[in-house]
Amino acid sequence: MSSSGLRSPQFDYVKFRDLLIEAIIKHNLPFSFVEYEGIRALFAYVSPDIKLPCRNTVKACVLRMFKSERQKLHTLLSSIQGRIFLTSDLWTSCTNTSVCTDGYLALTAHFVDQDWRLHKRIINFCHMPPPHSGVALSEKINALITEWGIEKKLFSITLDNASANTSFVEILTNQLNFRGLLLMSGKFFHVRCCAHILNLIVQDGLKEIDSSVIKIRECIKYIKGSEGRKQKFYECVAQVGIMGSKKGLRQDVPTRWNSTYIMLESALFYRRAFINLGLSDSNFSSCPSPQEWIKLEKITKFLGYFYDVTCLFSGTKYPTSNLFFPKVFIVQHQIKAAMEDNDGFMNKMGTNMNMKFEKYWSEYSLILAIAIILDPRYKLHFVEWAYTKLHGKDSEEFKYVRDTLTSLFDVYSEHLSHLVTSNYGMNETASHTEDGDTIFEDFDNSYKNGPSTSRKNELHKYLDEERLDRKQDIDVLSWWQMEHFHYPILSNLARDVLTIPISTVASESAFSVGGRVLDQYRSSLLPEIVQALLCTRDWLFGKGAMEEENANVESLTEDIFKLTCQDTRSGQSSNSISLED
Template sequence: MKKAKCKWCEVTYTAGHGTKNLLRHLDTCPNREVNVDGSVVQFDQGVFRDMLARAIIKHNYTYSFVEHEATRELFSYLNPNVKHISRLKARSDVVNVYEKEKGILKSKLLSLSSRICLTSDLWTSVTTDHYMTVTAHYIDEDWELHSKVLCFSYVPPPYSGPILLEKLLTLLREWGIERKIFSITLDNASYNDSMVDIWKNTPSVRSSLLCDGQFFHVRCGAHVLNLIVQEGLKVIDGSLHNIREAVKYVRATQGRRVKFAECISQSCLKTSKKVRQDVATRWNSTYLMLEGAILFGCAFSHLKLIDHNFVTCPSSEDWVRGKKIAFLLKPFYDISTLFSGVRYPTANLYFYGVWQIQLRLIQARNIEDEAISSMAKAMLKKFEKYWKCYSVVLSFAVLLDPRYKLHLLEFCYSKLDMDDHVEFVRGIREKLYTLFDEYVTDDRFTSSTSRGNISVEGIDENTGDDIDEYDAFESEHFGSQSVKSQLDLYLEENRLDRKKFPDLNVLDYWKTHSHRYPELSLMARDILSIPITTVASESAFSIGGRILNKYRSSLSPESVEAELCTRNWLFGVPLEEDLDEESLIIDFQDYLH
């Protein structure tokens, strides 16, 4: 006799002569669930486990979360048919999601017609273990800019350029993209320089680099920027003493805050700026401190008149010098904000900010104030040391902005202290043409245009247009006509009016014009996706610090990588408030009520 089992309560019934008894049981089954519309609820244990794994990844739950008594009671209440899992199975489910999403991303990367730009950096965890992260940056076929973490891998000591290169190349081979790399952005550590030198001189991988790797290595702009500013602050630090101490004084006690708030009110100061304290290791906080304190100069002077303990009140000379320092630091702060964006912009937006920095330093080194002049000279010396290569990569990117092209380069470099700026711009133009030639001869284009002859019954039949013979005849007897390249046509075409298109999305422009400039647009995709900083990798470290914290320090490197990478692929980088930064700010308007 045939038997049938209820999938809800697992009670067995005879099913040899129809299904009447089974249908009767469904009406009274205690575990059968029905939706509001009368349809039967279908519980899928596989879907449940997949969703649970994704929740662990997204919210950084511990694996033991699934074994907690209250958690299991909740799951059982939601569906009595749920089968509870152990922490080991939860970990296995997370790895399964990781492998599945990795396969999807790998397929996308392999199908790209464009190249891929990389960033890489090292991080030390709470357990003092070293991890290397590698992030891929690319523009897809729909002209969307993406940033994906490829690995968050444990690196046992010691590590050096050759060791890191071998690990990196192994990773790229695993993803199948070792011959699709356009550039790599690194900080200024010596082992990174060693790694790049070996990479560019290794025949097996050098052949895949465009222009023999001439534009392959990009230095982290944020790191260089920090070095430049810190060099200047060393020179000027004494000049900021009174302003820094004045800010600390009015913030120190509740009574002083109330008194300073009254001084602001009596000085009739109306501004949305707030008084900020700076942190010695964060130069941008020094700029914000100056920017805010300068606006409250009258209030500080008033406080000195009524509070005899306030002996560090800045003098008029201190305020004048503070304004000059703030003016000098402003372009650094503006571009640092651009550098540090989680959703980083395309590379064409950096050139103007970096040029402003160089121009302002050149102007400041010649002013009469010896302190400011010394500061500018120290910063300019550091700028020239690290930014020799910025002009090429960033110039390429701004050339591909249809609002500027060569005209902005010619203007900007003419404003700098350069005797040979015309030759310099011409050199950048020639390098761009050299790079473009590599795209013109790329197999992705030349292979589709070649045509062959097919023999039919002993007769050669040309599969092309017969008029092609005329082209060959003309070339042989009259010489070939000069044909302008796509890059020629683009540069000669009228520029877009930047006032009409102040917020132009350069990717939308190239998406629209890709049919006109197929090879040039492919080059634009690669150049515009270059990350100018390693911020993307550092964002991964921030997530890594939350996953591998003091409460989860025993997690295996494989589990850390699976959670971090999958979180990046599925949910991106979450934007979180900087609570430490907020603690440095005081709004004295709150003390007037």
Template sequence: MLSHLDPTDELSEHIQEQCSYASHEPANTDVLIQDSSKRSRQLTSLIWNEFDILYVELDGSQRAQCKWCKRDYAYGRTTGTSNLWRHLSNCTRRGQSDFEERSPIDQGIYREKMGIAIVKHNHPYRLVEQEGIRNLCVYLNSDALPISRNTIKVDIEKMYKREKERVKTELNSISSRICLTTDLWTSIATDRYLALTAHFVHEDWILQKRVLNFHHMPPPHGGPILAEKVIGLLRDWAIEKKVFTIALENASYNDGMVNLLKQHLRLRNTLFCEGEFFHVRCNAHVLNLIVQDGVKVISKPVSKIRDCVKYIRASESRKLKFAECIVQVSLPCNKRAHQDVPTRWNSTFVMLDSALEYKLAFHQLHVVDRSFSIFYPTEEEWLRVQKFTILLRPFYDLTTLFFGTNYPTANLYFHGVWKIQKVITEEVNNLDIEVSEMAKQMKLKFEKYWECYSLVLSFAVILDPRFKMDYVVYAFKKLYPFDYEERAKEVRDKFYLLFEEYENTFDGDLLDGSIAGCSGGDLGNDNDDFAEFESQQHANKRNKSQVDSYLDDT
């Protein structure tokens, strides 16, 4: 407790002596010398170099104030100066000449900062009660009052409610529609949680994302139960009338949930085009399903490499032995052998790609470690894995692109699909029978899910002035050479349908400037009448011509 005192300081030594004495003799009365005739007291104790006398209480006790931290304590003939010595041994301000320049601590801000730190770094509430944290806070500012875990819990709940109201106000103030994504997550303890995220473009044209809820979802997880939960969350956030699309994985319960959600929102007449574009399937998940079918063709060599990686990562001694093998074959050590999550093909690709880089090290370990030989793939299996990774690299690059969160990804959809289709088509005709078989399996899955894609994703490439409708026609011609014109016409018609919906919603605000706003002399009411007549006569023609003129321009 006295470790912060300077051991060379004479007063510090005296403090330690007095504290030791005070612990046995609390009434230290020898510091005040007063003769029997009650003359003025002479203060001889060293403690008065650190304290100022304040005033006398009604009960006759006196108080003194610490010159460093300005706290006051009682002393007197009956209590002595033990109180003062005890405080001086613990005073964190002693010796700090600049403390008077410091502004007093705001306990409310201090508690809020502590709450933010707990939330941001995922700490438990009991952090505030840990001795080390409390000592640190007192050292930084001795006025900081201790906080209990119950207090910080209440503070964090208040912060959450305040931030929720702020986000709710933000969502209701934007003029654009909101796109939702939702998914079921499984924790390490196998508990399921429903995540609901809102995506929208802010008034300053910056893409925004807000995680609205991460809600515990006990079983069962059927479509009706999930739909009821999502509807309740939309009501809670007051955004039922602002929803445009919802993006989901390709799970059967999600299809049931979407149908019920669509029916609910249709009854309230809040969906654009009767929900024609409401359901959007997750592109990254579709790619995962397509590739998983290809992975099954070479499941045996993949399984062997997975076992190899598990073997070298199972203990510290095996890691060191594998590191020695890397040095022996003169390979760079700037990467590590990754272990995959079997349900996520992109992690499997990373595992195979890193294993191929360390192929010589694995071979060296195979030579020196007989136990490892059980898992080691044959040369033919290594070759199959190498061919497979070459086939999968475009899929991995596209998935990484789709996983981006700081930029829009809808406009990348058509380009990515075309690249994947091109790779699969080329590999179907590969002379290697195994690679051709993998590509055929992936092509079947690709054609199945291409039919399910939402047309709204094609609108993003149409609204890109570099491509417009021509790119949609081009992509369909490559995918469906026999009926691409009909498919392209369907996309074009739906694009017009959505524009007309916006036109009706904004009540003509999408039109160009009215002729009534032009200057050039005052023609009185006749000019206003003509503007109204012209608006009625040519409204439909002018609205359509905006889209036509955009699409027809080069």
């Protein structure tokens, strides 16, 4: 068989080149990949007629593809009917072990398309030189949103608690309000990253970590200290009948509370093996006592809830704003329970957490309280119930939420009143009414405006209808899509409020990929090339590509079963990106 026979007779060189460029972008391959001697030999063997481009041509093709995909995204953002939501964060690339170089700003847009599907797109990953002050950040992001032409569609921006962000968002809010671009004068524009706040709360609780947790850390360090100890632990695992499990024994990074939780959870799983090792190895002196194992169970159970909530808040595939209010209510309940616990270590953890909780969440976010009302499983009843428990019946806090929801609905009614008119128009034209029927319009008008008629708007109708079962698992956006004709205005409001991202994880996730695009071997890439590579990767391959490279929480820990005695470096994953930091 000839070499040309291996190639499709419909071979299109332009298509081949585009696929090659896409592969380089998706898999973070260097531009020089096309000049590798082995790669060229491989393609020459497949067909001598295939000519690989040089690295400079590849670079030019990447920029051309970036511009093409950017224009497609620009068109998409211009066509969406709802609001656009932003998340943003800063990142500094570390291209070697000692020097941190360029700063980058990641800006991610969240929106719902015409089919009511939730999307996120990294719209910028651009060079951000110092100073990273509030003024500099506001100028940069204002220029970016103007360049994309989305300033008239903005609803909110979600940021972490970096000190510069407070002044930055105040300046940007004033600039947008001066042009009359924000809803209700930007009342809902600034959303704080809930995952970041939750991380701060738990970190405060773990400032004075219990000695039993330190013992677990020492146990794992002891076991992984030599191949002989690790083999001995394997034998203890087999003796207590745990063999066959794929669960690893994790070594944490002490500065990351989520990795500490994973370490404790894995240690409890292998508890009997630890105890067995303590009985057979006289040098193994750090094994927790029975009382300390009980403490570890309580700490792990307590941290487990925060871990689950953090993971839930960090989602980007589903609406998260409606998850906030009930989860934060339970967080507060768990903290109060810890404060009332008889054990001193739990009481101390709860007290420290409560101080941070009161700082950030003593007044629940107003727009996120509205989000839970727009979940048909909760509605206004839940907010009223929660505020009654917190502030008493008919509290001013509850009235403020209710009144704000009414005001927000009035704003949407004013902007979208044509939706109701057009719906009525469709019904009239479909019925082909005769001219003579117009005589009854006087009756219709008198009925609508009669003094005995109690007219309800969409919001009142929605709130009066029976709630869905709270335990029912539903796609909230899909529910509102089905109810779109029933609530033409309220469904638009719900779509926008439910799209609000409550964490900056979507922007932070770009950093793990950025660290691979701009590593110590490719540190000379120009900022515009870095942005072209990372953004095009996101636009072409979406969530799947990001998930391939994302550092999840477990990647912050080491599985000692996978370590050899030569690889005893502890904390080597501390440079990973934590989605909850």
